[in-house]
Amino acid sequence: MSEINPFLNYGATSLENLKDFCRKTVQEKIDAAACRKDMVWTMDKDYKLTGFNDLFYQRLKKENIDNVHCGMDLQGIFKDIPFFRVCIEGCKEVFDHSAPTSRFEISEKEMGQIHEFSFHPVMIAPGKVTECYICQRDITRDILNVLNLEDREYRYREVQEVANLGHWVWDIDKDEISWSDQLYTIWAKDHERFVANYDSVVAIIHHDDRMRFIEHLEDCLQGRATHDITHRIVLDSGEEKYIHTKGNLFRDASGKPIRMSGTAQDVTKEIRSHHKILDQNLELQNFVRIVSHNLRAPISNLLMLSKIYEWGQDKTNDDIVKNIESTTLALDHTIRDLNNSLSFKRTLRERVEEIHFKEILKDVRALLYSEIKATKASIAVDFTTVSNIYSIKSYVSNILYNLLVNALKYSKEDIPPKIVVSTEEKKDWIILKVSDNGIGMELTPERKSRIFDMYGRLSAKTKGKGMGLFLVKTQIEALNGSIDVISEKGMGSTFIVSFRK
Incomplete structure (x- = not known):
């Protein structure tokens, strides 16, 4: 809000009419300020109150001043009440220089609230100030919002630095790409000099990866792929980096691509x-x-x-x-x-096929027929949740074979083994469980890690080289899966195999 100068827009012939118009204009601004919950009032050069809104009236009542009226002297109020102490200098500045100004006050009495006082001249002629229009606003929440926003932005920048990751937005129509500060650091570009657009970014991509990147981006724009690619870039210094970029495509109502946004991370060290x-x-x-x-x-x-x-x-x-x-x-x-x-470890993708757990178990049971008969073992099966998996048949067969061998081998003396083979589904994983009622073991973290080592064994008292679980773990990891074990001495063991879908 600037100075109130109705003289420039009013063709009055009498000074009294001009003053009336000034008061009317000021009153309109007082009413507008009230809608914003600002406390406003006006005073003349003698510090006499000439106008005010209800918030100003309520404030003075809060300071135990009941008789609030136009014509009352404000000098004592400005001097004696801490809340108004900035008004003396603010009003003086307006009357001396005919220019608007602002002051800020932190109120300790009101638990550190921050108040902005703005002072504006009211003129009936250029340079001739007759009154001062004062507006007070509680800006505590605004300041805190700004501080919180700055804090979040700082933390976000900090996270980007730690992860060596930045975000980007590409306006496809304008061909303008905006980068976060961390991306300028990753790509070693000057924020002021480098203009990021399609051509300038593609030019930095390694020439051996450039065509693959362009084709991938075209597939994304055509809706054939989601933007997720790792490629190399070449810095001005000649240094090469590996960048992993991911993003989403946004379209307008007609389906036309208008914008892409996402992240780019320096994965050079990992690669x-x-x-x-x-x-x-x-x-x-x-x-x-x-x-x-x-x-x-x-x-x-x-x-x-x-x-x-x-x-x-x-x-x-x-x-x-x-x-x-x-x-x-x-x-x-x-x-x-x-x-x-x-x-x-040499997994061939073309060997992946649909495998039914029931058929695999049937083959494994046939191989272990003699051992199952000799130990009088019973095998319960539950494949109702997941009955099949896409994987390498020989690997899955060998995994199940070795887990059943272990369940039979480490059974309790004179107690027939009871084995349960089951499957379940968890998000992106298919879980295969093999549980038994065998001798179990005390599973310390150190021992748990050694079980799957080469020549690791469940018990030093048992015979065998301990290669079975090592081969199981090797095959599972070749399939990008994992294996875990839960066991208690005298209570049996459960091996949990997690296959990616």
Whole structure:
């Protein structure tokens, strides 16, 4: 609100008419302020009250001043009441300089409320101030809202910095892209100089990824895909980064794409770490293949020599050769296990097929017929929630086979095993559970982590190499799944396998 100057727009011939018009204009502004719940009043150069609204009246009553009327002297009120103390300087500024001004007051009595006092000159001629129009407004909530907004924006920027992630909005019609501050940091661009649009952003994308990005973006605009892609960019310094961008497309009423918005995250560290792990795995696989290949011939020779050895000639020699044969067979099995564990990691997508749990269990039970009969085991089945899964049949068969073997192997002496095989569904996962009434175990965090290690075993008293659960875990992870176990000593165990849908 600026100065009140009706003189410039009023063709009055008498000064009295002009004053009346001034009072009318001021009263209109007082009424308008009342609608905004502002406290307003006017005073002349002698600090005499010339007009006020009800909020001003209520305020003075709150200060124990009952006789509020036009013509009353405000100097004592401004001087004695802390709430109005900013008015002396504010009014003086208006009368001396004919210019509007503002003052702010923090009221301790009213628990730190912030009040804005604005002072405006009322003129009957240019430069000739006759009255001062004063408006008071409680701006505590506005200030707090601004502070809260600034705090949220600060925290949001902080989160973006920690996650190395920023947001963007692309106005497709105008071809204007707005970035958050963190995106300028990620892309190493100057906020003032760099103009983000389709061409300038695409130009930064690595030339080997550029066409793939453009085709993907076109698929998004045509509704054939959702914007979710990882690509490389090349900074002005020549440095390469991996960026993961995700976004949503917005259309107008006719279906025309008008805007895209989303996030972009620097995933360079994660991608390079992943590549490093892949390289290390490849080196490890090559090492194991070389070792196993070089050992295969000597092992075969040792086993062949044990076959042609003439047994019964010398007991001492028989014992030595028998030990050599047993050790060689154990070494041969170990190398086979290593090769199996490596082959399980090479998952081929074209081998994925629909698998019915009932059929898989039927095949596994046939393989374990002798063990089931010998232990008098019973196997209860519940596939009502989920009856099938899309996966690799040999992997799922082997997983279920090894879990049933464990349930049979670690059963209680003289108590027939009771095994329950069931499935359920949780969001993006299909859960396979194998529970038993076996010996169970005390499951400390350390022991739980070792169960699925190579040659880890449920009990030191049991026979076996402990490869079964390691192979199960290896195959499940190859399928992007996970395995967990719940167990209590003497109460049995439950293995929980989570397959991605």
